[in-house]
Amino acid sequence: MRHSCVPLPRLARRGCDRLLRPGDRRRRLDGVPEAAQAPCEGGLLPHEMRVDLTDYEGNATWAKYGLFHLGDASTKYRLQVGRYNGTAGDGFGGGRHNGHPFTTHDNDNDAADANCAARYRGAWWYDKCHISNLNGFSYEGEHETYADGIEWQPWRGYRYSLKTAAMMIRPAF
DSSP states (O other), X not given: OOOOOOOOOOOOOOBGGGTSOTTOOSSOOTTSOGGGOOOOGGGXXXXXXXXXXXXTTSOEEEEEEEEEEEOOGGGXXXXXXXXXXXXXXXXXXXXXXTTOOOBBTTBOOSSSSSOHHHHTTSOBOOSSSOSEETTSBOOSEEOSSSSXXXXXXXXXXXXXXXXXXXXXXXXXX
């Protein structure tokens, strides 16, 4: 078998600066209606996220968020998601994850009395505590313990650990 390498084209930076209207100093994207404008922070385009999930019975589902943003270290990687669509149910639903910083077992940033990352065995964007936790312990499907597996509660509940979970992020424009 013969292998060959083909050089990939150099990708242009997909920044807001090339999408702004000429002469317009406001952070608006050309061709996008005013009501649909998304933030253009740091010169970067807004992003969207898709989550693909599978269980141990061979079922698959997905969730897409038309708005996705992670803050930087100064915000403790605060999560912003919105515009859910999909078959999995909204695992980032309401205020349970949206708008919250990232919590780890040694850096408690959640709103609960106890550290949710330590209690539920996975770092995540917790409030009090979660609807989803894709960084939980990897059980094989159903388990006895409560909410500490790889969980997406709207789809399989708090006592089922998923087989696979993939979070994919790309520019929204």
